[in-house]
Amino acid sequence: MSARPGIYVTAEEYLAAEREAEFKSEYYDGEVFAMSGASRAHNLLVSNLITGLGNRLGDTCNVFPSDMRVHIPANGLYTFPDVSVVCGEEQYLDDAHLDTLLNPVVLLEVISISTGKNDRGSKFMFYKSIASLQHYVLVDSQRVVVGMHSRTSDGAWLYQEVEGLATTLLLPALNVALPLAELYRKVALPS
Template identity: 70%
Template sequence: MSAQPKPHYTPTEYLAFERESETKNEYFQGEIFAMSGASRAHNLLVTNLIMGFGNRLGDSCSVFPSDMRVHVAANGLYTYPDVSVVCGEEHYLDDAHLDTLLNPVVLVEVLSKTTAKDDRNSKFLLYKSIASLQHYVLVDSQRVNVALYSRGAGSSWLFEEYQGLDAILPVLALGIELPLAEIYRRLELPG
């Protein structure tokens, strides 16, 4: 018995499918991947991050939740980061929908047991080819821990880790700082 071949979709077919879908799906190299739901901790972290960015940035940047799709043109990924921040002019796919962002400055993923490995490894490798991206932030939903990747000189990326409720996350490209106590507000997690 042979395995059934996986269907192969074009980006155009994916976008048509996705815009009619009741659930969110990511796309990479011709395959469509269903996204799972989120926990209470995950949702609170995303809410706290959006409020933290939004309150500090005002009208200077746009802060989007995970319903804003991001396209990585260099490798063809279509995905839904938990939080996307874009400053200045927003660039979208060349269509009338304005639902696929091309130029985020900051991307945030909240880690869960099922997504942590992928978010730390393969997604970061795909995201870092976005020319506008300056920071990739990974927020742990199991303990008070935030990892920050920041674009350095050339193609280098710098890694810093922040732990505990007294720590402060510097987001230099935006000129702001986010206290971890604010990011983890209303959550009781180990430091």
């Protein structure tokens, strides 16, 4: 992501421009950040996540790809997670567009060398203020490792990792188990 320096943009201006734009941008604190494209591995991992979760959840929840914007009112961030899951009644920004989700239960990001630091650090700091969020999942695109932050009953966050094709990612908030062999299907990883 990169910002346009020196130009303050209101959230309303950002949303109006974003809805007409040919490419996606994120917004935070008056700045608009263009999003870069994704690699083959990234796209396959996102596709496998959407398929795996969608098939397991059926009609109980909705799984959205990265075109669903998420807004975090507590800190003002507008962002496009790689995959968002919402269960129950969906809540959107108070407008007629239904393109800015407010209450995801699970957010998933596929991380690369260039995005890993941001996804592990500042994005998690922003995401954890979403009251409905139960799991924040980080899928590594360079090796078979998935990390997950989970909200505990007392509001704290617990981090755990699963590694290797023989393991399974458990998402208790969704009552879903996703085998990493399925998640990394067809993904060619660096040796």
